[in-house]
Every structure is written in structure tokens, then in C-alpha cells.
Amino acid sequence: MFQKSLLNTRLNNGILKVEINRPEQLNALNSQVLRELDEIVDQIISGQDIKAAFIIGSGEKAFVAGADIKELSGLSGDGARKLSQTGHHLFSKIENCPKPIIAAVNGLALGGGLELAMACHFRIASEQARFGQPEINLGIIPGYGGTQRLIRYIGKGKATELMMTGDFINAQEALQLGLVNHLTPKDQLTTKVLELLYKIIAKSSGAISKVIECANAYYQQNGFEVEIDSFAACFDTQDSQEGIQAFIDKRKPEFKGK
Template sequence: MNYETLLCEVHEQIATVTLNRPKVLNALNTKVFDELEAVFTALASDSSVRVILLTGAGEKAFAAGADINELAATDAISGEAKARRGQGVFRLIETCGKPVIACINGFALGGGCELAMACTIRLASETARLGQPEVKLGLVPGYGGTQRLPRLVGRSSALRLMLTGEMIGAAEALRIGLVDEVLPPEQLMDRAKELAGAIAAMAPLAVAGCLEAVERGNGLGIDDAMKVEAAIFGRLCGTADKSEGTAAFLEKRSPKWAGR
């Protein structure tokens, strides 16, 4: 797959997508959104890919935010359309049916932080800096940040970050729950690949089922959410992978997943 603003490679069931605009700190412009949509659509339908890693080229940034030149040219109508476009692409990443691990190296600000929050798991380098500084531009986060950030870190911490526009370091991001692990820069991608490998070794339909259950159950009352879980559990009980998994356990051997 060839892209102008991204790199994509697949190795042993793990895809690595790299935002490749290091000269502008991997800022998110219209072309980046188009190519993110294209690559995640392709990877979602590729049965050979079990886990996706998402990172930024260079050591300075995961993604430093939206392209300010494009933002400056928006009005009320085009601004709403731009927000809806970004929300749609990030929602695609969030619901692509496969785990997406954000590997945050350096700045993840504004749209970059929102992109990381759309991922399933977030690993951060010790040098990472995260934040939602849109208020400094007279704006609010527009790519899902006002909704995902409170869900991750709680209402008060989310509003503190959004209202002050402050950047926080990796240690503080870990403390409040914005990232899941913090690592030395040289260990970031190795740890991401290790985690991805552990997930890729699991039954692919079960992994997808976990993602689906959490996604569909989010926002439901507990009783309705339990019904969603039971339906997915029942569906998986009828799969070849469930038969293989239980047989392998009883026979004390490693399972061989078929994805069906």
C-alpha cells in the first residue's frame, strides 16, 4: 500500500501505520484523514492482520495536531464539516474490529491526542507530551476529544486539560489514565510489538468479540449490556475456534486458530 502521508507495513499478523510528515510534526491535514480512512478500511478487511500499531515518524511527535492553516480558513459551515470528517475517520479507527495500539512518541496534541484516544490501547514514550490546547485557538476539541477524554480520565481531569489547554507529560498522563504504559523511547515500539504479538496469538473472533461487546455495551444500562454480552458469547460458542480452544485446553496443547 502506497500513501503520500503514511507508511504501512505488515509483518507476522501485525500492521504498523506511521504518520509520515515529520517536518510538520505529523500534523493532520485533509490528505492525512483521507489516507487514514483508506488504510484502516483496507486493514479492517484483511484477515491476515490481527493487530494494528499506529505511530508517528521521527522522535518529536506522534501528531502535533490539526493543520492550523486549514483551520484558519474555516467558517461556521466548513468548520462543522471538518469536525464531522475527523470524527468519522477516528470513529472508523475505533470500531475497525481489530485492536489498535497507539505508540505515542513525542507530542500528541489537539487532533493528535484525539487520534490516540480513538485507539484501543495507548503506550507512551517517557518524552511524550499530551494535551487538548484548542481553547488557545478559540476552539473546542472537534474530533471527539470532548467525549472520549472524560470517558478515559473522568470529567474533572478532562475539563482541567481542556479549559487550561495545558500539556502534560507521560507520567501525569499515566496517573490520570490517559495512557496505559510509559516506556523509555528506545523500548516503545518493542513493547508495542510484544503486546501486539500477545493479542495476535489469541483467537481472532474472540478478540473481535471483546471489542464488540465493550463498544456496543458502552452507554447501555447494565441489564441491556449483559444481553449484548450473552449474545456474543453464544455466537462464539458455535464457532470452530471455540471447539479448537476447548479441545486444545483439555488436550494440553497449543490451539490452532482458524478464524471461523
């Protein structure tokens, strides 16, 4: 059966626009989106006509509002480990791409959506954007690199608070914390993104790739492996089953610490 692409792409003057097109699901990351993103990043890396890229969400409400919760339902620890490893592989590929990839955060960036945005080389957000890692409400933790990257960007104290409470922050606070580089009115977001990318791709592409390589080298550690193990362990608990099912049922979860 033919499967419609969930990504819209457009190349213009060396800059590839990658739009996640699931507006009715707030652009949630399901397995197809992850697979298509992985293929697109390979094209960005290898395509001689692609100098840079940016990722944006379709519609008015969300960049990416998280992972597709229905795909998490019923996952075992082993299944969760494989899912986490898939996300880590993709987001590491984005982070280490030798060409600039910017997140254009046009709305909600939650859970896996914030993790995707943080894997990009930097973030530009609309004034209406909101950010958070609310996985704790499902009885699990971020599994696509969020436990590590959020601390890198905003510091251990605030990041730990957000991951423990599941609270959101608005665009202005995200700017103050250093999570985003620039804020713009929503109708000027793409213009600002292109302005910065055209400025960057006018420089030496070799030097740009070395900036990316050296910036990423600053954070070399094994925290990502710890996250994968911890994410997988969460799915062997009753609390995660309850949290995910409660989300699907649109009710408040009743966690029992098991």
C-alpha cells in the same frame, strides 16, 4: 499531479505499522493524512493477512502535534461541521475496528493527535511523550471526539480542566490518570507495542472483536453529536478567527468574547 503518500506502512507477521510521515510539521493531521488513514483502516478491517495494527509518528518529536492549523483558517461554521464529521467518522471507524489498533505515542500528542490516540483501543507511550487538548488557545474546542473520549479516560474534572486551560500533561501523569497503559523508554516503544500485539493476536480473533464491541457499547450516548454542533459554532465567532490567525502569525491572540 502525483501526490506523495504521507503514511508509511509495513506489514510483518500479521501486524501493520502505520507511520504518519510529516516530521517537519510534527505529523499534523491535514486532509490528506485523514483521507489516507481512512483508506488504511479499511484495509486493516478487510485484509485477511492483517491481524492488528499500530499508529506511530515519524521523527523524534511528535506522535501527532494536532490538526493542520492552516487548513482551519477561514473555515465557516458549515466548513467546520464537515471537517468535524470527517474526523468523527474516521476515529469512530478506528475505535470500532474489530482488530486491535494501538497508538504508539512517541512524542507530542496534542489536539487532533491526542484525539487520534484516544480513538485507538489503547495507548503505549514513551517516557518523553506529552499530551493535551490546547484548542482553547485558538478560540475553539476539540472537534474529533476529544470532549467525550478524554472524559471517558481521565474523568470529567481533570478533562474539563485540560480543555479549559489548554495545559499539557507529561507521560507519567498520563499513566497515573489512565490515559496510557504503559510507559517505555523511547527506544523500546515499538518492542513493547509488538510484544502486546503478538500476545493479543494469539487469542481468538472472534473473541477479541467482541471485547472491542462490548467495551465500546459501555459508552453509547449522543455526546459526539453535541461536540460536532459546538465545534462548528465556534468557527462562526471572531475569537476563533483571531485564535487561528494568531497561531499562523506566531503571536499571542487577543480574544474579545465575540
